[in-house]
Amino acid sequence: MAMVSTSLTPASQLSGHKSAAGSPPLFSGLRRSSKLDSASLSTTQSFFQSVNSHIRICSPSTRPCRGIVAMAGTGKFFVGGNWKCNGTKDSIKQLVSDLNSATLEPDVDVVVGPPFVYIDQVKSSLTDRIEIAAQNSWIGKGGAFTGEISAEQLTDIGCKWVILGHSERRHVIGEDDQFIGKKAAYALGQNLGVIACIGELLEEREAGKTFEVCFKQLKAYADAVPSWDNIVIAYEPVWAIGTGKVASPEQAQEVHVAVRDWLAKNVSAEVASKTRIIYGGSVNAGNSAELAKKEDIDGFLVGGASLKGSDFATIINSVTAKKVAA
Ligand code: PGA
Numbered sequence: 001m002a003m004v005s006t007s008l009t010p011a012s013q014l015s016g017h018k019s020a021a022g023s024p025p026l027f028s029g030l031r032r033s034s035k036l037d038s039a040s041l042s043t044t045q046s047f048f049q050s051v052n053s054h055i056r057i058c059s060p061s062t063r064p065c066r067g068i069v070a071m072a073g074t075g076k077f078f079v080g081g082n083w084k085c086n087g088t089k090d091s092i093k094q095l096v097s098d099l100n101s102a103t104l105e106p107d108v109d110v111v112v113g114p115p116f117v118y119i120d121q122v123k124s125s126l127t128d129r130i131e132i133a134a135q136n137s138w139i140g141k142g143g144a145f146t147g148e149i150s151a152e153q154l155t156d157i158g159c160k161w162v163i164l165g166h167s168e169r170r171h172v173i174g175e176d177d178q179f180i181g182k183k184a185a186y187a188l189g190q191n192l193g194v195i196a197c198i199g200e201l202l203e204e205r206e207a208g209k210t211f212e213v214c215f216k217q218l219k220a221y222a223d224a225v226p227s228w229d230n231i232v233i234a235y236e237p238v239w240a241i242g243t244g245k246v247a248s249p250e251q252a253q254e255v256h257v258a259v260r261d262w263l264a265k266n267v268s269a270e271v272a273s274k275t276r277i278i279y280g281g282s283v284n285a286g287n288s289a290e291l292a293k294k295e296d297i298d299g300f301l302v303g304g305a306s307l308k309g310s311d312f313a314t315i316i317n318s319v320t321a322k323k324v325a326a
Contacts, residue, residue: 070295070322072260075276077292077319078232078299080133080195081112081306082163082280092118096125098309104129105317108299111161111195112306116149123158133161133195136169139183151190162187163301165197165217167238177217181224184231193230195301196221197280198259202239210237214255215262222267232276233259234301240281242303249294252279256296285314289321 071077087095092114104110113133114122123132134154142150154162164187165180184194198217200210214235225231235255240247247255256277264272279291280301291297299319305311 070293071298072257072295073272073276073298074274075232075298076109077107077322078109078276078278079111079312079316080161080163080232080234080278080299080301081312082133082135082166082301082303083112083114083306084135084168084303085115086307087115087118089118089121092121093125095307095309096122099130099312100125100127102309102313103317104313105319108316108319110316113161113163119154119157119159131160132158133163134159134192135163135166137162137164137183137187137192139179140186151187151192154187154192155190159192161193161195163195163197163234165221167197167199167236167241171201171238177220178224180217181220184221185224185226188225188227188230191230193232194225195232195234195278197234197236197301199236199238199241199281205237205239210255211258214259218259218262219266228263228267228271228275232278232299234278234280235259236280236301238281242282244282246282246284246287246291247279249291249297252291253294253296256294256298260296283315285311288315288318292318292321 099112110130111133112122112126112130113135116134119132119134126132134149136149137151137154138145138148140150142148142152151162164183165175169175170180180196184196187194198214200213204210204213218233221231235252237247237251237255239245256279259277260272260275263275276298277296278299278301279297280303282304283291283300283302284305288300291300300315302312302315305315
């Protein structure tokens with residue numbers, strides 16, 4: 001497994017809203033930002049500081065206790081499988097059978113995105129434990145739009161989610177930020193949840209523009225959508241998608257915390273806390289647990305590895321890496 005290492009401005013430098021050392025956080029869901037000088041702390045203080053840095057700050061009055069503690073956000077772990085343009089009736093029958101017999105951790109929202117033509121087959125054979133996502137939807141109401149699928153049709157056939165803004169739609173098909181934002185708004189209006197993808201190209205990362213690109217894509221969603229209630233953000237660096245070059249847990253965490261900070265500053269503290277920010281790009285059964293340990297990684301969007309039921313189940317069950325050992 002290759003790792004790409006190109007540096008970014010530390011996300012902490014972008015964080016203007018966090019609290020001072022010793023103060024309570026401004027809102028639950030983001031960890032404390034300031035590091036105390038360990039030389040000035042007693043052993044006991046150092047111990048508790050260390051524990052605190054690994055456990056999310058929990059406000060019992062605002063979040064349910066789910067037994068998962070290494071999460072900065074308050075949302076439930078979320079894993080989506082993006083099957084892209086893959087599969088046949090037979091291969092999908094096998095994949096569904098493997099998923100139906102897999103043992104999945106209960107504390108995870110699980111979604112799969114089959115190609116449109118197989119949605120009905122999957123919907124009628126897959127366990128209700130797993131919800132269905134479409135991989136795209138039209139910008140508005142259906143009608144004379146050859147080749148398109150409307151949000152109304154997706155809900156009619158039992159879809160609960162739609163993946164929008166995926167890099168393959170942005171960079172291969174040519175969809176722009178505003179078009180994607182409008183699609184998101186329309187889909188939400190039809191009661192679909194939206195997996196809203198963002199992510200930078202390799203040259204953008206190398207030019208130091210990762211945050212700029214991601215924030216611009218986020219802003220297009222924010223400008224268009226009436227509410228973030230049914231949105232999951234998928235950070236998918238384009239250089240990591242389908243390449244085997246997964247982002248390191250630190251690289252992913254750095255962008256996730258910056259995205260959460262952006263939401264706090266530009267939308268609201270509550271939205272920043274409760275919106276799931278999932279990572280996508282060469283996630284597999286071997287690397288998901290290390291990624292899942294990062295506190296701002298609230299799940300995954302998985303391409304290639306979601307086509308193997310056992311691997312996808314392992315990725316779903318990596319939620320256990322978030323649980324602090326008793
Ligand atoms: P990958 O794809 O896991 O095959 O890299 C992820 C995605 O495109 O969502």
